[in-house]
Amino acid sequence: MSWDADSSDEELMLCYRDGDAGAFDALYRRHRGGLYRYLLRQCRDAGVAEELFQDVWMNLIRARSGYAVTAKFTTYLYRVAHNRLIDHYRKHAHAAVASFDDEDCEELESLPEQRERPPDAALDAKRQAERLLALVAELPDAQREAFLLQQEGGMSVEEIAQATGVTRETAKSRLRYAMAKLRQGMGEWR
């Protein structure tokens, strides 16, 4: 089986399963940034993120011989990452576990507190980006995860549900609240 730059993730993984290390290189370069940022924003520690990042890829490498296309590769990859993250939370008694277990559809009144309107209306894009990242960091873990899976993994609601092991409605609710909070937080700068 051969592959090229246009090959799908699943084809690349199948090639790697069949012994083509070059296919893994291409696959890794496609997803390294998104997966790393997903882990970094979820655990908020670069060192831990690197450790988890390496664990996820090593799990993938070790499981290559048994790989079969049962879902989109990104769903598979981020599900591995999600599980590894949950393990990390449990190991370190992270409060996020409760956040993942509960339905966190709190009222939108509990949104992050309103920021002061910046003095300069022509705030540059960099400061807007910084503001957005701050808002993302303040999101509940489950909502933030849904948002990051959409942004970094390019996943749909159904794929987010598969990757995080929840129903489609739960995933949709988390994503909806996350987007609403971010829009509300950034709205004053629109």
Add this chain to the structure above:
Amino acid sequence: MALKDPMRGGGPPQEHRDPRLTRLYRAASGEEPPARLDAAILAAARREVGSRPRAVGSFLRAWRMPVAIAAVIVLSVSLVTLMMEEGRDPISEAPPPVAPPAAEAPVPPSADAVKELRDAPSKERAAVAQPPVAKPEPAPAPRVSVPGSRGLESKEPGAPAPAPAKTAAPFPSAAQEQRQADDAAGRRALPQPEPASAPRADRESAPPAPARALRAPPPAAAPAEAARARSEAGALRSDRPLAGGLQKSALLSELEREPPEKWLERIEELRRQGEAAVAGEVLAEFKRRFPNHPLPAGLR
């Protein structure tokens, strides 16, 4: 607080996205894993499959198909060329079907001749026991097939003689092949005679077979079976007058490609015409050619 939910009601993934947020997020998020981590993971991946870097793999992948196609083409062309050469040889390189070697003429009675004597009616025994007429019988051109001639010429002198079935076959009909097979079976049952073409003195002091074959020149070393077949064919086709003014060769030529039923009809017809002797000879020939064919009650 009422929330205006743009995603309410579901829909395609695009409806769950906010382009402005996406644009802002992409501008803000540019973190990448450190290079050492990349190297460690890629090295682990290569170790896992035990393969080399992509440069070599891609080179092999790129050339695998062209090399395979070229190999298939070369093999196919070689095979076709060989097959064409093999198929052309018997036609283009075969010697003329006539002109049997001079040593063929004085063929002493062979085991086949003895067998023929046993099978043939007494009237014909004398003719068969005589050395065949030296006059060579030109075989019909379309029927001549000498598949083993090239092998005879190109073989080393010490090479064993080919099987009788592969030597000159002036009558390549199914009946003739059947007869030759029967003859071969009969020869196997009888004590094996010496080759008919070998002189008696030579036979008496004959060394083992390979040495004897080395002594004989290649053209004269034509297998005794081929000579026997030719002499037999000559005997059958000779225009010896038969009883009743009929010629056996003419009859045999007429019946040669006919089915057994036609033979039987002809025999009956001869009997009705009072040609009992000829009918008997033809019947004897019929029994030789079709030993397993049932005979009508009147002919048994």
